[in-house]
Amino acid sequence: MLTKRTLLSTLVGATLACATLAPLPALASKAEDTLNVAFSSEPEALDTYKIAGREGLILSRHIYDGLLYKDLDTGEFKPALAESWAFTDPMTIEFKLRQGVKFHNGADFSADDVLTTLNTVVKPDYGTRYQISVDWIDRVEKIDAYTVRIHMAKPFAGAVEMLADALPIYPHEYFAANGSAGMSATPVGTGPYQLVEQTPGVRYVLERFEQHYAGSPKGQPAIGRIVARTIPEMNTQYAELMSGQLDWIWRIPPDQASKLERRVNIVNAPIMRIAYVNFARAANEGGYAISDVRVRQAIIHAVNREQIAKVFGGAASEVLNSACNPAQFGCEQDVTRYDYNPDKARALLQEAGLADGFELDMTFAAMPRPVAEAVAADLAKVGIRVNLNENQYAAAVQKWREGSVPALFSNWGSYGIGDVVFIQSNFFGGGADDQIADADIAALLQVADTSNDREVRKANYSQALKKIADRAYWMPMYNFNINYGLADDLNFQPHPDEFARWWLASWK
Structure with missing residues (x-):
């Protein structure tokens, strides 16, 4: 007979019972403008093209940008690093690139970055984790400093979907010199946050990138700093969320969520x-x-x-x-x-x-x-x-x-x-x-x-x-x-693609 009751349920029940005996400490995250989040699984190395798990991909989408962006609230595709795009024929997409964009290392964004990134990751020996994401690309052609064309290897109905943040653009000089290992060790993107510290698989510190380009569909983040930690034990996550040490956790089992909702904000989303x-x-x-x-x-x-x-x-x-x-x-x-x-x-x-x-x-x-x-x-x-x-x-x-x-x-x-x-x-x-x-x-x-x-x-x-x-x-x-567990003073909207958009989060 299947049952919801597990050892974890018992432990969480004990944790919650103890939590009712004393008042919770004041939340410090909002005062310090630091969003503290936790994953149960370790994020993979932060070269997006090599990542399978959502944890690493979530961090990557804060660090990097793609040519396009999809607004899941409206279903609309919006310009990101490309300010416009059009199919010039059924197998060719032309992009006019945004000017004045800076990478986190100070490099200027241009067509060379698109050319180097996509022409590299499409090669089988690069080892892109999901070939379906890139195998529709034959090659990228540079027309001028801010115009590129993607020539498709085959017709692919999902091309625009993949270009909407799933295929980030790397700085061409840094990427050519350091490859995947370099991007993993010191990720450099154009995204709304830059990585300033990491203990791979354990702890990541991201800070708002003040030079994030005007007109970005991700906008300018309201929260200045994000600290993401790997905490395998869910009981520890629950305790830290209730004590104010964490502001955001996810993938809470249903039986535990029903217990936790008496003490914290639980949001369920498909x-x-x-x-x-x-x-x-x-x-x-x-x-x-x-x-x-x-x-x-x-x-x-x-x-x-x-x-x-x-x-x-x-x-x-x-x-x-x-x-x-x-x-x-x-x-x-x-x-x-x-x-x-x-x-x-x-x-x-x-x-x-x-x-x-x-x-x-x-x-x-x-x-x-x-x-x-x-x-x-x-x-x-x-x-x-x-x-x-x-x-x-x-x-x-x-x-x-x-x-x-x-x-x-x-x-x-x-x-x-x-x-x-x-x-x-x-x-x-x-x-x-x-x-x-x-x-x-x-x-x-x-x-x-x-x-x-x-x-x-x-x-x-x-x-x-x-x-x-x-x-x-x-x-x-x-x-x-x-099920997400959120601090009471955090505004956060979940989306069905499992990508936490902390750049849209704010404090109440």
Whole structure:
């Protein structure tokens, strides 16, 4: 029987009980104009192109700028380092660059910075973490000191989305001399904050960049200083938030949030991230049970996804049926649905010649162990004996791409972007993460990903998602929402892309 009560719940309850015995100390962060924040996971080195986790990406977006910026409150794309842009033909985008922009090291921004940055990170040997973010770029051409053209390697419907802060521009001389290691050790950008101190993975100090360019869509920050720390123990984060040592924490489990809201400001917000189990059909045609579609269907019927979503996802989380987030453009909902039906699961296993069940190796990463254990427990009830292997995310992805992982349980945030182009092709379009290798689906996605016609895109995504569900290539789990813990005197607005915009925060 699943339960919300854990050892952590007990400890938090004790912490809260003790907190009621004494008044809280006065908050110092506002008086010192310092926003104190904490992450549970260590931020990665701050070369944006090498980062997978949100922690490092959040810090990076305060340090760096892209050519464009997307206002999630309006959906509008706004000029950032580029003051204007236009498609000169279906495969070429021309940018007029903003003049008078300074990097944190005093260098002047120009076309050379765009040229050097993008022409470097598109090269396979650079090791950009997510190739989908740059593999649509063939080359960047300098027209003059403040005009560049991006020549596309292929039509890509998500090009403008990626240019909106996901592809930051580095100072060309510094980047050419120091490379990725230099950008990680001493990040230099044009963003609203500059990094003035870091103990990598532990503590980061950012200060408002007073020369941040006028007209920036990020605006001029109201808060002068940010101190970000890695605090793995959530109980420590809770205690520091209640005592005024922290102003911002996130990813608070639902049961803990209900306890904490008596003492601090808890804000719940939906995000693009979803949980999923991916079955590697192509990697398992040599004899694994899940190469049989009936077995994959049985697995989905056997897992009580509704209860798991309710217990671990929170009240706002819902069971998913399509391999995407319903909030994304093109996420077809009229697909085959698999209800919780253990009897149906057993019948399918018997039909597949596995009435006695079988063993299944399942790797999980970036998901709490209790969630993986809940999935394994449900599968055990129909005779599927799951061997759970917990890995760090990077290691799990490497094994998945090598084809040595039959089933991967993880999550995907689509870069926080509300368009299925950033999830479908990553897993089913023929790239490194596509261990399904279904040519029919890849062909549909190719059309959808390269068309400028939204109706054509929508129709092809619909067909692809229907096939994915019919063939049970994924077990979609649930959509995520996040609980934030905030100081009472902090104005902070969360956004569904999981990027904390502290440059928009202010003190009450």
